[in-house]
Amino acid sequence: MWRMVGAPTTGEDATDGAEDDGAEQAAAFATPGTTRPSLARRLARGLVDRLLPPCCPLCRSLTADGGALCAACWSTIRFIERPYCERLGTPFPFDLGEGTLSAGAIADPPAYDRARAVARFEGAGRDLVHMLKYDDHVELARLMAPMMVRAGRDLLAGRPLLLPVPLHPTRLWRRRFNQSALLAREIARLSALPCDTGLLRRTRRTPRQVGLDRKGRADNVRGAFALAKPERLRGRDVLLVDDVLTTGATVEAATRTLRRAGAARVDVLVFARVVGDGAS
Numbered sequence: 628m629w630r631m632v633g634a635p636t637t638g639e640d641a642t643d644g645a646e647d648d649g650a651e652q653a654a655a656f657a658t659p660g661t662t663r664p665s666l667a668r669r670l671a672r673g674l675v676d677r678l679l680p681p682c683c684p685l686c687r688s689l690t691a692d693g694g695a696l697c698a699a700c701w702s703t704i705r706f707i708e709r710p711y712c713e714r715l716g717t718p719f720p721f722d723l724g725e726g727t728l729s730a731g732a733i734a735d736p737p738a739y740d741r742a743r744a745v746a747r748f749e750g751a752g753r754d755l756v757h758m759l760k761y762d763d764h765v766e767l768a769r770l771m772a773p774m775m776v777r778a779g780r781d782l783l784a785g786r787p788l789l790l791p792v793p794l795h796p797t798r799l800w801r802r803r804f805n806q807s808a809l810l811a812r813e814i815a816r817l818s819a820l821p822c823d824t825g826l827l828r829r830t831r832r833t834p835r836q837v838g839l840d841r842k843g844r845a846d847n848v849r850g851a852f853a854l855a856k857p858e859r860l861r862g863r864d865v866l867l868v869d870d871v872l873t874t875g876a877t878v879e880a881a882t883r884t885l886r887r888a889g890a891a892r893v894d895v896l897v898f899a900r901v902v903g904d905g906a907s
C-alpha cells in the first residue's frame with residue numbers, strides 16, 4: 628500500500644491525528660513577516676513536475692494529464708452522493724425522500740446547519756488529505772478544491788463568507804501552512820466568494836484527540852476558538868472549511884464561537900469525512 632513521506636509514524640490513529648490537526652488551523656501560511664521555508668521546495672517540485680511526464684500525484688504512475696489522479700487511484704475514492712442526510716451529509720443506503728434527516732441528526736442535532744463532504748475518509752480520499760497535510764503537497768489543493776465546490780454547491784449558493792478552521796499559531800509555524808486555508812482560498816477563488824483566513828482564531832493549543840471518545844473530544848476543543856473581529860459575523864452566513872471531519876467536535880466548537888458573534892447560518896464543507904462508528 629502507498630505510504631506517505633512525512634506521515635505520522637508513531638502508530639497513532641490517522642483519523643484522530645487528522646481531526647486533531649484539522650482542529651488546529653489560521654492563515655494559509657505562517658503569519659506575515661515569517662518566512663515560508665517550504666517555498667524553495669515547492670518551486671523545485673514544480674520545476675521537476677514540469678520536466679517529467681505527467682503522473683498521478685498519489686502513486687506516480689503515468690497519466691494523460693498533469694495534476695489528475697490515475698484511474699486506479701480515482702476508483703478508490705468513495706464519493707458521497709445523494710441520498711444523504713440533509714443536515715449531517717452522511718450517506719443513506721437507499722433513498723428515503725427529499726429532505727430526510729438521519730436518526731443521528733434528529734437525536735443529537737449538530738450546532739452547525741449543514742455539513743457536506745466530497746468523499747469518505749478512506750482510499751484515495753484519505754491519501755489526498757494526508758498528502759496535502761503531512762507531505763507538503765500544497766498543489767493538491769487545486770485538485771481537491773473543485774471537488775469540494777461540487778460537493779458543496781448547495782452551501783455555496785447562499786454566497787457565504789468562507790472561513791477555514793484555523794491552526795494554533797505554534798502548529799501553523801511548525802507546519803508552515805494551513806491546509807484548510809489553502810482549500811478555502813481555492814474554493815473562494817473558484818466561486819468568487821469572500822474568504823477570511825484571519826477572522827477565526829485558535830486561542831488554545833489542545834492535546835491530540837487520540838484515544839478520546841466523543842465527549843472527550845468535545846471537552847478538548849471547548850473554548851478553543853475566538854474571533855478577531857466578531858462584529859463582522861453579525862447576521863452573516865458562514866461556511867467553515869476543513870480538510871477532514873471525524874467526530875465533528877472541532878467544527879462544533881468553532882460553530883458555537885461563530886454563533887455567539889451573531890452568525891446567521893453556519894455550514895461546514897470538508898474534503899473527507901468519517902462515516903460509520905464515531906461519526907455523526
Ligand SMILES: [Zn+2]
Binds near residue numbers: 686699700701
Ligand atoms: Zn494513482
